[in-house]
Amino acid sequence: MEIYLIDAIGPFFRNYKKRNINWSKIPFHSFFGKPGKTRLLFNTVRSDLDLFCGRVKKVGYNCVSFDDVSHLAPDPWMEPEVNQAICDLQKEYRELFAICKKHGLGIYLTMDILSLTPGVQKKIGGRRKRANQFLKRQVTTILASFPEISGIIFRIGECDGKDVKGIFKSELFLRTSAQVNRMLHDLLPLFEKHQSHLILRNWTVGAHPIGDFNWHRGTTARVLKNIQSPWFILSMKFGETDFFRYLPLNKHFFRIPVKKIIELQARREYEGCGEFPSFVGFDYHKYQQELLSAPNMVGISVWCQTGGWMPFRRLSYLDPEAIWNEINSFVTLKIFKENMTVSQAVKAMAREINCAQPEMLLELLSLSDQVVKELLYTPELAERKLFFRRVRVPAQVSVFWNNIFINHSVRKLMRALVGNGKECVEAGYDALTRINRMKELTRELGFRVEDIEYMADTFGLLALAREYYFLPYSEEVKYRIKMAKKEYKRKYPRGSRPRYRIKTNFSPFTMHSRHLRWLLLILLRDKRGYRVLDHLLILHLLAYSMRFLFFLRPKILPKFIRDSAMGIETIFR
Structure with a gap:
């Protein structure tokens, strides 16, 4: 090279x-x-x-x-x-x-x-x-x-x-x-x-x-x-x-x-x-x-x-x-x-x-790799090969850039795409415990411990969100999420270090879970090549329909999705 x-x-x-x-x-x-x-x-x-x-x-x-x-x-x-x-x-x-x-x-x-x-x-x-x-x-x-x-x-x-x-x-x-x-x-x-x-x-x-x-x-x-x-x-x-x-x-x-x-x-x-x-x-x-x-x-x-x-x-x-x-x-x-x-x-x-302790540094970095892969991603979902129209679907759904989405529509989507939610919750909390060891290593190495504390606070919300996504709904989990979000914002107020935005909305998503699964079967494919369905419906007719819908109702989608980067309508061109 x-x-x-x-x-x-x-x-x-x-x-x-x-x-x-x-x-x-x-x-x-x-x-x-x-x-x-x-x-x-x-x-x-x-x-x-x-x-x-x-x-x-x-x-x-x-x-x-x-x-x-x-x-x-x-x-x-x-x-x-x-x-x-x-x-x-x-x-x-x-x-x-x-x-x-x-x-x-x-x-x-x-x-x-x-x-x-x-x-x-x-x-x-x-x-x-x-x-x-x-x-x-x-x-x-x-x-x-x-x-x-x-x-x-x-x-x-x-x-x-x-x-x-x-x-x-x-x-x-x-x-x-x-x-x-x-x-x-x-x-x-x-x-x-x-x-x-x-x-x-x-x-x-x-x-x-x-x-x-x-x-x-x-x-x-x-x-x-x-x-x-x-x-x-x-x-x-x-x-x-x-x-x-x-x-x-x-x-x-x-x-x-x-x-x-x-x-x-x-x-x-x-x-x-x-x-x-x-x-x-x-x-x-x-x-x-x-x-x-x-x-x-x-x-x-x-x-x-x-x-x-x-x-x-x-x-x-x-x-x-x-x-x-x-x-x-x-x-x-x-x-x-x-x-x-x-x-x-x-x-x-x-x-x-x-750094006089290279083995400790390697352990710290290895743990960070494990925790990120387990909690910023949902492994079962991230490992799936899914395509929509001309793009491979991103490996993250509930987290994007500095946004964490905890809402009913994401809950239904995650439950439709992930088979064993209970194991996912347990794996998330198991990964969270490894951050304690990361704190110890960071102190001994002389790095910024506050970075690991920030990671623990943010990833703690991700682990808690999994309870909401995958376990039976309860008002107690909803309350804990609201309190955790409030404490996170108190600990990292605007004007201090930049933080993740926790976007919560517990209003019911009206589409039935069965219908959502049917829709995903139509829209998503697990192979690179296009299906007949894609040529007949997804690549052209759906694109024209969505562009017309965005024209008639520009605010039908949340502001984050409409206005981030090039806008969601780009993928329908």
């Missing part, structure tokens, strides 16, 4: 005031086109980036990634004030790139296909030929203006979330495998000329026919048809869905002959983002061993900061509190770059942080 890439967006979030943060992209809207704010921000970004680059280089990473092409590529179709702001930002980024080069790090820029201003959107006018011309000009401008960069990372299957503000807004422009293939053939000669990498991410959220790119053989084959350039790399998350546990390695790694990198997440967006330890070493070592037989693996892409919408704000390699994410980043690199075992990698980390 030759690429050991880590994201470098952390420095841009220093002193960012918004409570719930979109960690998917640098918050350009807060400074773009505002010269005073830009200068003030970049004074801090430069010093933080210098620290960040020095630390990740010492660990062994050799490349960093930044957002993004759109804010660095002026164009005749853009508004004059936008082009001026881009030129100002280019000067700031040149200084950032000089810092990276000083530390011997390669540089990659990210890019959504496509990000448009209102002026560009008007010029394009919905014509694909004009959009392709604009895209090609952007890439040409970047490769010519910044010869120091190593390449561009393209995101085609996800766009800006609903909360993203500012002059640029990305949209899902490429909707079919043929369109993506055509784009690659158009752009690759530019990258070959400049000897830069075109890295295509196959991640999608299920929208449009390209939505199954990250798992469907036929779609992938059509996207990569006749792509043979040495400057092309396919970037894939380790599983067939997002960064969840309990996922087998994506079979595409072994089937596809082109160069590939694997995406791995150290700051676990679905597992607390480093507010408590959530160790990934054992899972990632398993993947690494399997990938030894995969052709043309050329690197890894580790996310130490990127991903998710939540208030957790520890900055990896900048804040001492981000130690759990840094342990994950370090161990991941050592496993993939130096072929270390988990034990060897943890011992190396112990030396790095002057």
Whole structure:
């Protein structure tokens, strides 16, 4: 392998005031086109980036990634004030790139296909030929203006979330495998000329026919048809869905002959983002061993900061509190770059942080792995392979980002999908007892005990929620949940450390359990391939019906589901 890439967006979030943060992209809207704010921000970004680059280089990473092409590529179709702001930002980024080069790090820029201003959107006018011309000009401008960069990372299957503000807004422009293939053939000669990498991410959220790119053989084959350039790399998350546990390695790694990198997440967006330890070493070592037989693996892409919408704000390699994410980043690199075992990698980390008890550290991390897998996930459900339309169903249902859902509809859904609820409750409380040992180890090792206490308080709610989900209903359990939620909010008031949001609603969900099971049998499948039913009903007719329903009754779903990320309606496109 030759690429050991880590994201470098952390420095841009220093002193960012918004409570719930979109960690998917640098918050350009807060400074773009505002010269005073830009200068003030970049004074801090430069010093933080210098620290960040020095630390990740010492660990062994050799490349960093930044957002993004759109804010660095002026164009005749853009508004004059936008082009001026881009030129100002280019000067700031040149200084950032000089810092990276000083530390011997390669540089990659990210890019959504496509990000448009209102002026560009008007010029394009919905014509694909004009959009392709604009895209090609952007890439040409970047490769010519910044010869120091190593390449561009393209995101085609996800766009800006609903909360993203500012002059640029990305949209899902490429909707079919043929369109993506055509784009690659158009752009690759530019990258070959400049000897830069075109890295295509196959991640999608299920929208449009390209939505199954990250798992469907036929779609992938059509996207990569006749792509043979040495400057092309396919970037894939380790599983067939997002960064969840309990996922087998994506079979595409072994089937596809082109160069590939694997995406791995150290700051676990679905597992607390480093507010408590959530160790990934054992899972990632398993993947690494399997990938030894995969052709043309050329690197890894580790996310130490990127991903998710939540208030957790520890900055990896900048804040001492981000130690759990840094342990994950370090161990991941050592496993993939130096072929270390988990034990060897943890011992190396112990030396790095002057920890005199590496065996205790390994025990602590191992326990965190076990507790997270048991309580943040419901193992019986997480291990099931379920697909809905073009997406593999996430391995978490009752917990998502920093939200814990304790309500009657989730109760019915969990009871429909999990066979032995009583065992699930017992296993949850058994896992909870292991946190006591984690506290002991943390004290002896000199780490932040309050992180483990926070983990115990949060996971205690998860164990209690299982009683409500799986045991016969009782007012006593309902009362205990209400009291536990009240105590959790008292202990972690707004303005203190960020906390999970406990969303309770005990109002009856009117659908009968039997009817819910029938509905799930229709909507969900346990195989990757589409059923006749999917072609006749789920992929098209259901999609049109749901989009019409959302149009007529936009508030039919809870605000969290409507407004998070790209919105639930995206998967029905």
